[in-house]
Amino acid sequence: MMRILRSLPRTHKLLLLPVATMVTVLGAHKILTTVEDARHDRQNQDTVLVPLGADTSPGVPSLSLDRAPVAEAIQLASRAMDATRDPVPLSQLPASEIVDVRYLETPNRASSDATPAGDDGPRLDDGARHLAIVIGTVASGMLAANERLVASATSYEDVSEDELELFDDGPIVLEEEIDADEPYVPEWLAYTVESGDTFAIMAQENLGMGYSEVTSLLEAMPEPELLTQWRAGDHFEYQLDEQGELLALRLMKNARDGYLIKRGDDGLDVATIERAGEATQRLYAGTISGSFARSAQSTGLTSAEVAELSHVLEKKLDFRRDTRRGDHFRVLVESDLIDGRHLDPRVLAVSYEGSRMDLTLVRNAEDNRFYTPDGESLDPAFDRYPFAGHYRISSPFNLRRHHPITGRISPHKGTDFAMPAGTPVDAPADGRVELVGNHPLAGRYIVIRHDNGYKTRYLHLSRPLVSRGDRVTRGERIAMSGNTGRSTGAHLHYEILVNDNQVDAMKVALPEHQGLTGQALADFKREAGPMLTALESGETGTRVASTDTEVAGPDDES
DSSP: OHHHHHHSOHHHHHHHHHHHHHHHHHHHHHHHHHHHHHHHTTOOOSEEEEEOOTTOOSSOOOOOTTSSOHHHHHHHHHHHHHTTTSOOOGGGSOSEEEEEOOOOSSOOOSOTTOOOTTOOSOOOOHHHHHHHHHHHHHHGGGTTTOHHHHHTOOOOOOOOHHHHHTTTTOOOOHHHHHHHHSOOOOOOEEEEOOTTOOHHHHHHHHSOOOHHHHHHHHHHOSSTHHHHSOOTTOEEEEEEOTTSOEEEEEEESSSSEEEEEEEETTEEEEEEEEOOOEEEEEEEEEEOOSOHHHHHHTTTOOHHHHHHHHHHHTTTOOTTTTOOTTOEEEEEEEEEEETTEEEEEEEEEEEEEOSSOEEEEEEETTTTEEEOTTSOBOSOSSOSSSSSSOOOEEEOOBTTOBOTTTOSBOOBOSEEEEOOTTOEEEOSSSEEEEEEEEETTTEEEEEEEETTSOEEEEEEEEEEOOOTTOEEOTTOEEEEEBOOSSOSSSEEEEEEEETTEEEOTTTSOOOOOOOOOHHHHHHHHHHHHHHHHHHHHSOOSSOOOOOEEEOOOTTSOO
């Protein structure tokens, strides 16, 4: 037994010692308590009834566990001990075994086969001693269920020489052993750039990186300037391993986008970070006083949001003629909320209530265009100009133009716009590319047949961006203007053909705007419902930043 104990870990030795001591002490304590209670009550205890199982045969009780389950053994032992206080007639007991137990006036210190000199009292026979062992063993397992045993429990601080030998390998410090088993968990640390810092030096001093590793990282970075062009106040986060070498580096170029650098089996790997913010709606309300832009900004709208709002309304609203002081408007804006900042704002809906015009527009998520609540579009089906911005007409459409050298009539069947080479050219309407080529006179050119039957031609291009057979949509970039072919300067020659005949692109009647129909209209109305409700009620269901502000003097109407 001692060899087994010596081989156990130190923590197991510490746990086994009180368990073994408690079992031994409590078993003996229970027997002595029962005997003393019986003697104190001066009851006749010559005979104790010990209930046994139905299949028990006469004889001395045994320690064998296959006689009955543990729960039954506990019950039998308990009834045997209680018999000293409330004797139960034999007729009320099940099949049992009667054991003669005679209590001693003085303790027996000798074996069962010898009686000490001068002690004429009766000895505890073998059967009674065996019964005491059974009761003590069973009672020791009742510690958790018997409150009387718990109440009388105590501690024993005396330790024998043999027990001391169990701890011959020094003191036990559990905290140190537990700490040694805890795995290393890297933490994210933050670094703020100070004036004069460079990544190469910082990486060697703080990230455990060598010069060659720093060079390899800069070559692998899609935007190395994020590490080479530091500004004081910039910051990033990093993790180190137990040896103080870089595990991961998180570098954000803005609140949404950044890069994650992690150490892998083959070195440092670079991955992009794209954070998806929480879509948040904000509602702004204002009153016209002065210019529309100034009134819109007074509600809290940013310059970018005011510009988008003006672009949406100008298709139907003339800000110089149609706006009046006191007109009201509401704007529903959606943006992505990241770290408390609103990013990528977009106008969802706007309502304008004026003395000359009432207008409500809602963005359609399917094509990103604005429509009235009934699905009517404000965008024309055919743009007048195939580009954004304003450029001077250097030569208009003229079928009776005279050639500047020969003096003969030389019709000009298109409209020339003077613009720098490389200016983007856009498709004025949906259609399909019919021709892309190069001509000695026209230079590089494109021909598009549109869905309404019209054709458009673009001459003197520097570079086409589409190919024959491509499908194009209104507003899509198709080419870059240039000065190819027979041309006196950089410009765009633009033609519109109706029934294959050139017409004046600046005067021809263009198709009216088109609205949504069928399933597209049904889907739009379903999505527009909550936005229209937000405009009317001022409740978006998310975060609302609503102000009703008028930039005006004290005499102006609100």
